[in-house]
Amino acid sequence: MEDLVVSAEMKGADLSRLPVAVVGARSAQFLSGHGEFERLSLEDAAERISREPHLMVNRVMAARRLGLPPIRAFDALELYAFVRPARYCLPTIQGLMEALHLSLDIDSDEDKCLAVKAIAERLLVDMEAQTYAYRAGGAKVAMMMARAGWTWGPYALKAIETYPDHSREDGLLVWTALTEWEDGAPPPPPGDEPVEADESQSRLADLLGEGSETREGQQRYAAAATHAFRPREFKDGPNLQLLEAGTGTGKTLGYIAPASMWAQKNDGAVWLSTYTKNLQRQLDQELSKLYPDPKVKAKRAVIRKGRENYACLLNIEETLRAVMMRAGVNESKGMDRDKILMGLVVRWARYSRDGDMIGGDFPSWLGAHFGAGRIAGLTDRRGECLYSACAHFRKCFVEKTARKAKHADLVVANHALVVTQAATRGDDPDLPRRLVFDEGHHVFEAADSAFSAHLTGMEGAELRRWLRGKESGGTTRARGLKSRLEELISDDMDARKLLEEVLDAASLLPSDNWLGRVTGAAAMTRFETFLMLARAQVLARSDANEGPYGLEATTSEPIEGLVDAAHALGEALMQLAKPMGALAVLLVRRLDEDAEVLDSTSRGRLEASARSLKLRADTVMMWAQMAEGFGAPVPEQFVEWLMLDRAFGRERDMGLCRHFIDPTKPFADVVLENAHGVVITSATLRDKAQSDDAWRTADMRTGAQHLTIAPKRLGVPSPFDYAAQTKVLIVGDVNKHDPVQVASAYRSLFMASKGGALGLFTAISRLRSTYEQIVGPLESMDIPLYAQHVDPVDTATLVDIFRDELDSCLLGTDAVRDGVDVPGESLRLIVFDRVPWPRPTLLHRARRAAFGGRGYDEMLTRLKLAQAYGRLVRRAGDRGVFVMLDGQTPTRLLEALPEGVEIERVGLADAVKSICEFFPETGE
Known part of the structure; x- marks a missing residue:
């Protein structure tokens, strides 16, 4: 191996002399290497940052605000990814402080500059400590990255110089450090012992813990879900239970209880399927209540995703070999981005829980920093796997996860994977026969994608x-x-x-x-x-x-x-x-x-x-x-x-x-009929406006109508007092076709709530226009604004940032509406730019004709409104206001909202006043 020699220049790396920059939406705050603060306009800041690398957090976000191409900087995020590989943190100053357990008062941009420097200092001190847990393999990786022009290279090598025998292992060859999976005997077919209602409720009580509040709705839910965990009654279809659970019911633990009990009694797996990766992660967190010991949890609960989500070791090896063949740097900024990225990737792969690059412990912001295509190229997104012919087959993340799933009790999957496997491997005895579809209102979309x-x-x-x-x-x-x-x-x-x-x-x-x-x-x-x-x-x-x-x-x-x-x-x-x-x-x-x-x-x-x-x-x-x-x-x-x-x-x-036209028909044929027990659950399965037969919507959207055996159904109302906790305002004097008026309305409403606001849009162009017009005024009021399709951050991470920063605001589209789970004051206001009617595509036109014309449009719209409104109150103490900036909102659509909720049609000025009165602590 090539010796690791630290140059004199590298030895002289001095963090205290680095200038610091915090780039906002309207200006940038600087801290010089001599300890002097200075605020500059974005134009002047861009000129300075272009001349000299600065210490900052999220150089890509800073470059976008400055209107610059990718900049060279000492990005604390990249240092964190190297020093603490596969450890989650939000890509913000506050997120890094929380991950490092730094307690600093942040009351100004000057404080933010000091915090950025403290973050970098802590990371470098950690790397030099005798107790540092991530030394293995770091030396060779750091040398490659330093020679590729990584700004932190000299600092990392200075710390690594203190390591004993640091050149013994080549950390670039990450596959040599990974453990192999071992094949065991195939598990026997699961038993068929039923789960009784009292057993499910007893397991639920264990999950909730002593002293927890007993919720009658959750108890009923857990008991009803046992229908799917009884022996199948007929060969032509599963024991299907449709469960609508209002927000706050506690449906997640409500189905984990009988599912885990069935798995334990029958030595078989239950698959818990979600639509969004965000809920997959939340489910994984909830399972820690069932398996508090991480080692036990690693065996009994497994997250499964499609092959394209996982790092491919052969792709990593061949990409690394290709970039290492290049001499020097390959970019005008004096750095080889490919080598720097691969250094961070191999650091992560060595310590990753399961090799999941999409929604797992991989730093999601790396795609924006180095190119999403580069990240995607490290997975097997094209089905090119060599399987056992691959030199890394026995260490493969995908194969390791698949084998763990065969012996697990609970497998947390997603609708797309479940449907695809059922459609392509229907004769596979390892396919799950007991299923829970959470976010069941998305079964229709998942089936539509799978069978098109x-x-x-x-x-x-x-x-x-x-x-x-x-x-x-x-x-x-x-x-x-x-x-x-x-x-x-x-x-x-x-x-x-x-x-x-x-x-x-x-x-x-x-x-x-x-x-x-x-x-x-x-x-x-x-x-x-x-x-x-x-x-x-x-x-x-x-x-x-x-x-x-x-x-x-x-x-x-x-x-x-x-x-x-x-x-x-x-x-x-x-x-x-x-x-x-x-x-x-x-x-x-x-x-x-x-x-x-x-x-x-x-x-x-x-x-x-x-x-x-x-x-x-x-x-x-x-x-x-x-x-x-x-x-x-x-x-x-x-x-x-x-x-x-x-x-x-x-x-x-x-x-x-x-x-x-109806994708739930093949879904029922391929997925449901081959299962023994299925729970389909959501907060919005029914269209409550169809009072004569509200479950007809659920049957139509889940495929239940195509089964010979009728499902069992139960609706559990929310325990929340929505009439007291929420208010709905329909603003009638804003021209929804005028982007200036729409942006002004968002600005005024967000300022009235002092943040904690989610802005929902039916078009990306209107979202971007609104963002550009209001980001500056909100920042001047110390209200951070984030936006999907604007900020170079994935949606799940944007939601995490929004949840973490109490008074921030977030703009988004459908993916945000469906993926937000933000309890507490972080979400106290939701503003819709206009009624979210279905897009008038040719596909929708055909389905509209088949499913009821205008009534179908209104049903879909009511379900969207119900989903959005349901984001407001996630726990008993939450309060919130729901605003629609569309005076033409039909009253019949508002039947999607809970009974008793106050609905007012007002002008913008009155809406602002009403919000201030509803949140008196936010008023002037």
Whole structure:
């Protein structure tokens, strides 16, 4: 190994001489290396920070506010990621202080500067301490990063110089430090002992602990949920329990109680499925009450996500090898961002709980700092896994988690994974038979995504890459089907012939630069010709060709040449699907015929390859059917349309889409009917405006209506006194079409509540416009403002920051509305810019016609309003105001709100006054 030599310059690294900068929305506060404070305008601050690296927190956020490209800085976040790998912290000054247990009074920007310096000092002191827990492997990583131009490199090496035998281990080779998983005997089938109501309630009491308040609604909920944990009554469907639980019921522990009891009694797993990663994390936290010992919890409770969420060790190795081959730095700022990123990644991978890069213990802000594409390239997002042929297979994060899940009691998954596994591995005995779908109002969307088909350029290009590998230059790994199968079928002439047929037929699929050829009318293949003509039809029939948003058009009355192009494409796709399917069948046959001679490694590779190949062959067959049938009537259960996708005004994709009008039908067929017991739960399963049959909405949105066996149903009301704790204001004198008026309204309302406000928007453009107009005035009142689609931070982290900072404000869209769980004063005001009617897409039009016309629109809107309103009160002492800046809000939509809540139609001035009176402590 190369010796670690600390240069004189590195030895002279002195933190006290570093200038500090805290960049706000309107100005920046500086602390010089001599201890002098100075405030500058953003323009002057940009000039100074461009000249000299400053100590700061979140250099990407600072650069955005300064209007600069990526800046070189001593970012305390990057130092934290190196010093405390895989340890969570919010990417803010306050977040770093809390993670480091620093108690400092922050009353001004000057205090913030001092706090940033104290954070950096603490981290460097920690790294030098004899008790430092993350020494292993750090020396070689720090040297690589220092030579790549990492600003903290000299400081890290100065600390590491004190380590004994620091050059003994190469921390870059992180896979050598990870433990291997071990295969045990496959678990026996679970038992079928029922969970009784009193057992569930007793387990609930244990989870709540002594002295906790008994909630009658939670007790009823826990008892009712046991229906899903009794032996199945009929073979045609599960014991299905629909449970609507008002906010504050305590539904999470209410279903954990019977689920954990069933798992314990029957030695089997229950899968707890959520829609958002945020709730997955919350569920994981709740399970600490069930398993307070972390070692026991690690065995009994497992988080499962799709393969694309986890770090791929082979991708890390090959990316690291590629960047290490480069000499020196590769950017004008004097640093190699790839090497710095890889240094932080290998530090994290060594200490990560489970290798989850999306929503796990990976620093979420690294994507904004170094590029989300760089992070994504370190996962297996394209299904290129070599399985047991990979040198790191026995240390693979995905394989380790999958094996733990087979022996766990509770598996915390997500709707997408559960539905996809059921659809693609229906005969797998390891698939869960006891399921809880939390956030059950999103089952419809999850099923819609899982059972749709998109014959588009991007999808075709991804398939070509999976089949043929990367066909042009670059460092990204993409081995292709031949390299994954060649060794397995070397002695099978039939399989080798089919493989060659597949690879030859795959030349039809879009290759590199397909988008430029399609948009430039220079199509080279039948696939590209179809895309070119599909794009032409969309542009010909759209009224917003120059806008930033995606476009769509019906398939009716196709333009000249489009039908012929589609049929030609269908024929070619069929020639690809047939050998793909035949090869998958042959691989499965080999598993049977060669069972006596195949070792376990080869069996695993054959089985995984056959499954992946069949899945993709089925997709290509569906594409072929769509293309061959183009121009004829679409099967009645589907809706099809042509689309042109855009991002920030630039075209990204185009093609033909097919969705089920009712995706809960395949969901019921594939997921529900094969399960033994299912709980579907949410705070908003029913549309309460349908007083004659409110459960009809729940049945329609969950697939229950397609089951032979009717579900059991229970609605548990919220224990909160919404009439006393909340108020609803409909503001009628703000022109919702005038962005200046809308922004002024948000500013006035946020100032009236003195922060603690969530602004919800139905369009990203209006969100951004409002942010730009109000961020400065709010900052002058010491009210921090954050925004989805503006701040370079992922949504879950934005919500965490909003929760942590008592008087901050947050602007967001649907993802924020559904993912916010902010108890206490941090959320005391919600403002909607306008009624969240469904987007008038062609897909929605088809569903509107099928599900009840205007009533369907109103049902969906009421459910959105109920979800948003439900964010206001999360515990007994919470109080809040809900404001709608849309005077045209129909009264019938407000039936979504709890009975007795005061609803006033007022002007903006009266709304401001009402908020001040509702929160007297915030008034002047």
